[in-house]
Amino acid sequence: MRIPPAAWYRTLADALSGPLVIGLILALGPVLLPPTMLDVGALCALYLVAGVGLNLLMGHTGQVSFGQGGFWAIGAYAVGILTVKAGLPVTAAVPAAVAVTGVAAVVIGWPVTALRGHYIAVATLALALIVVDLANNLGSLTGGNAGLVGIPSLTLAGEPLSGASFYRLCWAVALVVLVLAANISRSRTGRAMRAVGADESGSQSVGMSSARYRLAAFVFAAVLAGAGGALYATYLGFLSPEAFSVDLSALFLIVIMVGGMSSPYGAVVGAVAVTALSQWLTDLSANPALPARVVPALNTLLYGLVIFLVMRFVPGGLLPLLGRAARGAVAMVWAGDGRGLAMLRIRGRRRPAVASEGEP
C-alpha cells in the first residue's frame, strides 16, 4: 500500500495553525471557555504577539535576542508612567507606549544589530537585565520595587474592556500581527531577511542594506513585544519589576523554540504551550501544602529546563515533530504496518558540537 504523499499533510498542518485557527479561537473562546480562563487566554494572545516578532528576528535574520522581555517591560512601564504619572488617557497611552518602544528599539538596535552571534545574544541579555534594574532603581518614575499601581483598563465606548471583550481584542491583534508577519515572511523583504540570516560570515553580500534589514527585524520584534507589554499593563492594572525578570525573556524564547523557528505560525503552538504550562503552575500554587516560594521557583526551573531540553533534543521545534508524528501515525494506519514509525525519526547530522563542520 503506498504511503500517501507528504504534501497533503504539510498543507493540512499549515492550515491547522494558520489564521483559520486564530479566527476560531477568537470567535469561539468566549463561548467555550469558562470566564476565569478568558484572562489567561488573552495573555496567551499577547505572548503570541511577542513570539511572532521574535520568530521574525531569530528565525529569519538569525539574530539571537534574549531581550524581548526588556521591550515588553518598556511597553508596559510606558503605559504605566503615561497614565499614572502623566495623566494621559489610556486609549492614547497604549499607542504612545508602542511608539516609545519603537524609538527605544531604534536607538538600542542601531548599535546592537551591528553585533553578531554570541555577542548580540549577551548584549540583549544585558539589556533585559538593565531594564529590570532601571525599573527597580528609578523609583520616582516607576514606583521602584513597590511597583506602579492604578493603571486603568482600556475602554471601548465608555465600557472597560475585560473578560470576553479584552480577550477578543487581544486575539484580534494577534490575528492581524500573524497575518502581517506571514505576509512579510513570504514577501521580498522576508526573503531578504532570510538571506541576511543565512549569511553567517557577515560579509554583507546581500548589500549594505543587510544592516537595515537586521535593524528592521529588531525593531519589528521589539515593537510587537512592547505592544504586548502595553496591553498587559492595562489588563493587570499594576506593574512590579519582578514580573519582568529573565523568566519573561525565557518565556518568549520558549514560545518560538517550541513552535519551531521556520514559520511565524509555529509561535501559535508555542504560545499555547507556554500558557498552558504557566496556568498549570498557577493552579499548583493554589495548593496550600506548598510554601509560597516553591511555585515561582518551579516556574523558573521549568522554563530553564524546557529551553535546555528543546534545544538539546528537539532543536527543530515541536511543531515540525508534531507534523511528522501526524503523518507517521496516519501512514501507519494506512499501510497497516510499522513503516510510519520511520517518519518519526529525527533527521539531522549526528555530530558533537565541537567537531569541525566539514566538506566532503
Next chain:
Amino acid sequence: MSQLLQSVFSGLALGSLFAVIGIGFVIIHRVTGVLNLAQGALAVLGAYLMSDLVGTLPWVASLLVGSAVVAVVAALIGVAVITARQTLEYSPTIMTLGIAIASQGVFVLIWGDLPHTYPPISQVAWRVAGAFVLPQQLLLLVTASVALVLLQLFFSRAYLGKALTAAALNPRSAQLVGIDLVRVGTIAFAVSGAVAGASGAIFGALVPVTPHSHLGLAVAGFAAAVLGNLYSPTATMAGGLLLGQLTSAAATYGLPEYQQVVALVVLILVLLGRTLWQRRGGVLT
C-alpha cells in the same frame, strides 16, 4: 583619598570574581566554541555549597569539597552541551542559558530566596592608609591570580594543556591524533567550574549570596572576557579587575543602586568598540 582607596579595595574582590568568571568563559570558548552563560550560576553554586559545608568542615576542606562538586556539575553541563547536535551557531549558548535559568529555580528550591551568608576567614580588617581591607578580599585576589598562573602554566607546558589548545586550533586534526574532543571540552568546563566555584565560595563571605545574581555575574564576567578578546586569560584578568574598580567607584561615588547597570553598560560599550574597530578594518585575533 581614603574614600578612593576604600573604593579600590572593595573593587578588588568583585573584580577578582569577574576576572575568574571571565577566564572561565575564555577557556571554555577557546576549547569548545561555547559561550557558557551558566558561569555565574557556577560561582553562585560554589557560594551556596560553602554556606552549607562551612558549619561542619574546616574552611579549607569546605572550599575544596565545594569546588570539586561545582567542577563535577560543570563537567556534566559540558557533556550535555558538547554532545548535542548543533543546528544553529548559537544553540549551545542557548542551552547554557536554559541551564542557568533552571539553576536559579534550583537555588530557590534548595536554599530559599533569602540571602545566605557565612563568616570570612577573618573578621579583623587591616587598616591601610586610612582605608579598611579584609583579608578575605585579598584572598580572593590571590586565588584569582594563582588560578591564572596555574592555568597559563597548564596551557603552555602541560601535554594535556597543549592538547586542549590543539583542539581549539584545529578540532579536525586534533581528532585525528587521538584527542577526544568531548573529553577535552569537558575538562575545560570542569576547570572553569572549579575556579568559578572556589571564587564564588570566597566571595560569598563578603557579600551574601542570592539566587538571582548569577546572570549579572555572567554578563560582567563576559565583559571581562571580551576585554581579553575571548582569548587571553591575562587580559581577561586585567579586564575583570578594571570592571570591578568601575563598579566599585559607581557604588562609592553616588550611584550604589546602579552597580549592575555599570557592568552591563561597560559590556555594551566594549562590544560596540570592538565592532567599530573591526569595521574600520582593524584586526582582532
Next chain:
Amino acid sequence: MLQVEELVVRYGGLEALHQVSLTVADGDFVAVLGRNGAGKSTLVKAIAGVLPVASGRIIHDGDRIDGARPAQVVRHGIAVVPEGRQLFGQLNVRDNLRLGAFGVTSRGLLGMARTLLPRQRLVEARVERVLHLLPELAGLLDRPAGVLSGGEQQMVAVGRALVADPRVLVVDELSLGLAPRVVTRLLAHLATLNQEGISIVLIEQNIALALQASRSAYVLEGGVVRFRGRSADLANDDTVLSAYLGVSEAVH
C-alpha cells in the same frame, strides 16, 4: 592488513561511497586516485573514524575498526596525514610532533594523569625516532608551525602521524599546493618508510607521481571503485585514465 569491505558512507544526505572494497596488504604502497568529489576524502575520514559508516566493514589486522573512535583507530596502528596539512599553527613544530602521540599514550587513567606533565619519556622517545626518519625536521623544531612553507608543513604533518608509530600511513592529497620538486622529495621519504615496513595509502590527484610511487592503485569515481590493480598496469591503461581521471594520454 587493512581491508575495506563493501563500505557505504553517507555524507550530507548523499551516499558518498557505494560498496567500496579495498585491500592494503602489509608493506604495500597503494594509490587511491579519482577526480574531485569522487569520494577519496570520504574514504579517508571513514577509515580514520571521523565519519560514521552506514554499512560495510573496515578490518585491520583481523579486528573490525569501522565505527571506532579516531583515538581507537590511531591506537590500532593507522595514522592519517590530513588533506591540507592541518597543523596546529600556533604551536611549535616540536609540540605538533609530540601531540601526534597523544592518542596512543593517554590510554587509561594513568595515561590521562601523565598528560598533566610537560614531558614524558615515551613521547620524547617517539619524537626522537621520527627525527631520525625525517632529519629535515630537526632544524624546524622551535618554529611555530603556521609560519613554515607548504613543503615543510607537509613534512611536519607526516612526522606528526609517524609519531603514533603506525603500521599504516594514510596520506590525503600530499601534493596539494606544493612544487613538484618538494613532492618528489616527500615521496622519497614515503618510499623509505615503506621499505621499513609501513604500509602507505596515498590519496592523490597528481596521477603521474602517484602511479610512480605506488605499487597498487584504485580509481574511485562517484563513490564507486572503477579500477583496482597494479599501478604499472593503470599507467598504461588509456581507457581507464581518460574515462575516470580525465587524462588523455598514457602516463609513463
